Amino acid sequence: MRLILLGPPGAGKGTQAARISDKYGIPHISTGDIFREILKRDDELARKVRKYVESGDLVPDEIVVEIVRERIHRPDCQRGFILDGFPRTKPQARALDEILEADGTPLTAALYLQVTEETVVMRLSRRRVCENCQAVYHLDFNPPKVPGVCDRCGGKLVQREDDREEVVRRRLRVYREQTEPLLEYYRQRGVLKEVDGNKPIEDVWREIQEILDPLAERGDC
Ligand code: AP5
Secondary structure, eight states: OEEEEEOOTTSSHHHHHHHHHHHHTOOEEEHHHHHHHHTTSOSHHHHHHHHHHHHTOOOOHHHHHHHHHHHHTSGGGTTOEEEESOOOSHHHHHHHHHHHHHHTOOOOEEEEEEOOHHHHHHHHHTEEEETTTOOEEETTTBOOSSTTBOTTTOOBEEOOGGGSHHHHHHHHHHIIIIITHHHHHHHHTTOEEEEETTSOHHHHHHHHHHHHHHHHHTTOO
């Protein structure tokens, strides 16, 4: 299955993408995680993308598209992938279409996690991430077993730089202006599947499986 996950910051894309990856055996490709890894380095690319990521702006399309093109052509993507956080602009969506068309591998579905702004603020202000493996937690809704420690790898849990209130506001504005128009783009192509992302994690997961199980059984992989 070749999937994309759409939704505003904090909609739960990373949380649900990790489950989709485990259950359907396709790699979870998060452009946000890729950029956060790049920022740990001290090279030309890190210097280029830092100002965008830390202020909540989008990294220029040409940089993101090349990273995604290289990533989805690796051998582990032969059975498909789940893209989390890409595409985010119309040029990125068109570039993805061109890549998939050239490969003869059409997009299976675009899952849209719909959430209210109130939900976003509540989730991002209490989110914690593992600085080592990037696993995602929430202090109230999805807490780690031991406070401050990642269940998966024992790494330290930290707050993301871009989860500060003023940056969240900017990310939401950027989402509304540049990414929301993609909903119509994928609706017109008949691949948009809407999910109510305001519900608890398990309920959202159940709804996603109801959409994906039939696609997996039909062999849309
Ligand atoms: P990115 O990392 O992609 O950030 P985002 O899209 O803003 O999404 P988030 O990671 O904030 O939220 P999420 O939807 O994954 O929610 P999560 O599962 O963590 O991008 C960061 C930056 O990188 C961008 O600003 C940009 O600069 C750059 N970038 C990335 N991609 C780019 C692109 N394509 N083009 C240009 N630039 C790009 O959940 C949030 C919290 O809620 C967690 O604490 C979680 O535990 C909790 N939670 C999740 N689901 C539920 C639920 N159902 N109920 C209760 N709590 C829940």
